[in-house]
Amino acid sequence: MVPHLITALTGPINELEQRMLDAMPAIERWFRLEWMEHTPPFYTSAHLRNAGFKLAPVNTNLFPRGWNFLSEDMLPLAVQAAIAAIEKICPEARNLLIIPENHTRNLSYLANLVQLQRIFQRAGLNVRVGSIDPGVKKATRIELPNGDTVVLEPVMRTGGRLGLKHFDPCTILLNNELATGTPGILEDLYGQYLLPPLHAGATVRCKSKHFRCYEEVGKRFGKMLGIDPWLIHPISAPCEDVDFVQGAGMERLQTEVDALLTKVRRKYKEYGIHEKPFVILKADQGAYSMGAMPVHDAKELEALNRKARSKMAVTKDGMPVQAVLIQEGVPTQERVHESAAEPVVYTMDRYVIGGVYRVHPERGTNENLNAPGASFVPLAFTHGTQMPQPGVRPGTSAPNRFYMYGVVARLAMLAASYELEATDPNAEVYD
């Protein structure tokens, strides 16, 4: 366990926790039935925020990195989940190709690759890392400070198949969110499984679509559990055709922000919450959240200076922002060593593997923690998500708290499944 972690073990969130614990068999059965109809995304990391009065996902990453931050205890679960996933996708698989982010010499990211490679090797695959970065022209061996090594090899396209020299994979696992668009080399592959699919790429996906799916999932789950879905759902609305630099669409944005703040204010009143509501503005598409901005009053948008506007105008990969997602801000009540912290829950296939805390010492509880200076603290979620302790008083048991986190993370994963089904360009349409 992480020392000095405050997981907000008090407050109304305890009622939610108790409700979920009491309904555990019903919840698990509900997921089981959902997975009969829907295919889970291959892997995800769900970023949650625990406000003490609600618990909601704020981002569902379909190309999760940071597997290296998971504690050793969680790896056997990841291996077991990987075995289950492979068995379903391609039971005859021998070879798996991992496609990493481009242009990365980030040692932490490379350690993430080593960890993914380890997990899939233990699950019984030959695993190699093939870069689509045109700068990688030959196999490059990189030694990490802990003695691990990773070899980046240039991918080769041969007809309809992607591989490496003398390595023809059955499955290609993207750990690259395709932040600058879909590279042609990945298109029209023949007879190979590409996971996640290309339409999960950051420039194709819309966050607003994801949260519309999440809203639907949350409503159905809330009905089953007998709770107000707002307790697990951040109110979200898209706003299209916004140009921060030219100032086009700003009035509409202001109106929408105001409308959303009014909704949140009403909910705060209903629940007797005395904090000041706020929203977060994010680019609806593109690598997530770097331009995310908290807004407490629609008027703040009028007063945006040039610097703030140009920061919002592009994603971290330099893609222009055209549509904005306005999302209810969920303050975090969690701290690690006095720093604001938010849980990140990892899933593979339909299983919760574990989690880490993202911690930022310089950011407030209303701010986005995905920013330079953030660090990760592995958290022994292990027993947590799978081993809740019914009968223990709510708010006093970390395993019970983490069971709830695992449930909400799976709701986010389920929403991603709905989303990918709805946006699949190759989906068969039955009319």
Added chain:
Amino acid sequence: MVPHLITALTGPINELEQRMLDAMPAIERWFRLEWMEHTPPFYTSAHLRNAGFKLAPVNTNLFPRGWNFLSEDMLPLAVQAAIAAIEKICPEARNLLIIPENHTRNLSYLANLVQLQRIFQRAGLNVRVGSIDPGVKKATRIELPNGDTVVLEPVMRTGGRLGLKHFDPCTILLNNELATGTPGILEDLYGQYLLPPLHAGATVRCKSKHFRCYEEVGKRFGKMLGIDPWLIHPISAPCEDVDFVQGAGMERLQTEVDALLTKVRRKYKEYGIHEKPFVILKADQGAYSMGAMPVHDAKELEALNRKARSKMAVTKDGMPVQAVLIQEGVPTQERVHESAAEPVVYTMDRYVIGGVYRVHPERGTNENLNAPGASFVPLAFTHGTQMPQPGVRPGTSAPNRFYMYGVVARLAMLAASYELEATDPNAEVYD
């Protein structure tokens, strides 16, 4: 880790370990393909013996008890495996009924029931314990020393279905090896899954059939891995129509024992093993091993006194012994606190969950450790079976050793799958 455990990390077994590590992707794929054709037994515990020169299963229990001895670290793996198993068997399941052994007031066995109940509750089922012991006439609540409680309820048969008052299960899990035969109340159930099936019961199963299947599995696995299957297989032969009390069939038994000892002696010579070979005689059917007897020379059988003969004549549940399994004795080279120890590996669905050591302070390395006075030491197999460490020198890494144990345990599980398919009275026959 268990202190003072000597897992025989030296000797020729290291070559086997190295071979398995090197072939990990091939081994895992081999199992994946096998599970496409065969259904894994719901759960098993495989009792292994590591002789330093070979590693072989000596018993594959299809109604494993002792789940309470597994360390806490292993439970999330059990929950995840249970989720996978339920999803395949009955994804709509709400209720699971566990049928325990009869006549048990053994606190350790009851703790095992609590643990099983906990695992399946976490996997999302309402779980209750229904006894088929006619002595259980009303719900009986038993408190365990650690504060856990278990409620034994009398089962009710209503038409074709078995359940409890106001509890209609979809799946019935036997944790009762049916040592005195198949009770009528379990026969001809309608629309309910009974796991394991009745033909896995101790009085129906033949150990000789299991080991014939294991021999087949071992040969195929050995061929794939390029090893002599004897390294993972105890030579076994059945001997029918033996009556220890009347002395009938004893000459034939002596001949068979002698023949098997000769085979083992030949193998010992081939591998330069200087120990004295021996065989173990077991009742071919019935609750296992209580009458198991080591024999170093066929002539010993002539000199058996009345007491020894009558001990062999019945199983621990008083069932008469008619057929005998003669099995190559595998001495154990493992010790916990200077006591002879043997690993017991638990599986659920196709997954290795973890393991414990069975330890007997008063038994020799050639003797059966399943006897009064035996105890169990939970062993942190967790990382072991899923997280081997390639590149580490063989014989120095417990995780690598336990990976090998997990492989051999899965071979035993696969043999049980073959066995249950071959002995299924309802199997469809294609001619």
